[in-house]
Amino acid sequence: MRPEALKGHLDALILAVVSSGPLHGYAIIEELKQRSGGTLALPEGTVYPALHRLEAAGLLASSWAEKARRRRVYRLTAKGRRELGVRRGEWREFSTVVEAVLA
Amino acid sequence: MRPEALKGHLDALILAVVSSGPLHGYAIIEELKQRSGGTLALPEGTVYPALHRLEAAGLLASSWAEKARRRRVYRLTAKGRRELGVRRGEWREFSTVVEAVLA
DNA sequence: ACTTGACACCTAGCAATGCTAGGTATACGA
């Protein structure tokens, strides 16, 4: 899969993963790999900046884990949850349109 | 729909539209609007550069229409037809993955 | 005759974003 295919949709995927419960960055990468059956093996250089972007936008909030390894744990904010809903709707519309044109 | 959603998928949409028969640029824009039920109202500044890109990549070929208005008519090359097949497959995979993660 | 709008093409420069490639550091098993 070309990397460009993901553009504009990564944020929604991350929000969806974090909506199941707080996760740290590395675990988010693993979870994306898992849920996609291995297809979505995103490099850290893709995901970490995206997390910072989402936090700056107020859609995620983070804190350093007290124990164990140095981990920044992200959780969904109320705004992030609303945005996830919007993005899911947008995905519906987008995929419907693409299907219609490609068919 | 955010414009970024389209990124990386526009080429496939254009190839699909042209695969039904040669069309000039403006008509391609109209056809995309039509097939998407009005959702895909793409500005010329998006489509024309994309057409040049696709022609430079050897996926489309063009010629000026002899009669009537000044029109550059695009048609699919053999390479373009193959690429369209690849892109359709890629879309399948991509949308499956997104569904799996968003669900 | 003039004006408006649709048709039809083009491009420079911008903004967003995923990736490459590099860096740092800890923990654990061979």
Add this chain to the structure above:
DNA sequence: TCGTATACCTAGCATTGCTAGGTGTCAAGT
């Protein structure tokens, strides 16, 4: 001890859709 996995980070690049501007033709309305 040495490699591998875990875990974080960033600068700079390449791609790409869009904005905003430009040119010109043609038909219809006033």
